[in-house]
Amino acid sequence: MTRMVTVNLKINGKQYSEEAEPRLLLVHFIRDALKLKGTHIGCDTGHCGACTILWDGKPVKSCQILAVQAEGANIMTVEGLEPEDGKLSIEQESFRENFAQQCGYCTPGFLMMTRYLIRNNEEMTREEIREKLHGNYCMCTGYQQIVDAVQDAQRKYFATKK
Numbered sequence: 001m002t003r004m005v006t007v008n009l010k011i012n013g014k015q016y017s018e019e020a021e022p023r024l025l026l027v028h029f030i031r032d033a034l035k036l037k038g039t040h041i042g043c044d045t046g047h048c049g050a051c052t053i054l055w056d057g058k059p060v061k062s063c064q065i066l067a068v069q070a071e072g073a074n075i076m077t078v079e080g081l082e083p084e085d086g087k088l089s090i091e092q093e094s095f096r097e098n099f100a101q102q103c104g105y106c107t108p109g110f111l112m113m114t115r116y117l118i119r120n121n122e123e124m125t126r127e128e129i130r131e132k133l134h135g136n137y138c139m140c141t142g143y144q145q146i147v148d149a150v151q152d153a154q155r156k157y158f159a160t161k162k
């Protein structure tokens, strides 16, 4: 019989405590045990970025980590982006306004990267944004609108700081 391990962690400000097999990937734990389906699985090999979450505020590909390694972690998933007032976050609003998604499969990962990038960089050029997003793939948009959306999100974020 497979030994189960209890994993205690915080996601989007809420404390969870659930059992996981020692070999279970964090992305499967988040989606299947905790029922937070916003984080997507595109490859399971660390290439596509669809599974990106923020761990202590830093982007992490959750298909590259075991659930048991997340004991005590403080994580944000795409569900945590939305402000409590029911409005869209700066990142969501910017992607919507700039038509930065088509099928939307890659979008959760890009939104989490955008949350991280706009808060942890001075004003970025388009080239810098492209470089920083090199770990996230989109099969639909050609990236142009995604770069527009990140720039727009950063402008909006800086405006809140004035």
Ligand code: FES
Residues within 6 Å of the ligand: 040, 041, 042, 043, 044, 045, 046, 047, 048, 049, 050, 051, 052, 061, 062, 063, 064
């Ligand atoms: S599913 Fe994790 S990088 Fe593709």
Ligand code: FES
Residues within 6 Å of the ligand: 100, 101, 102, 103, 104, 105, 106, 107, 137, 138, 139, 140, 141
């Ligand atoms: S919008 Fe379809 S993969 Fe990016």
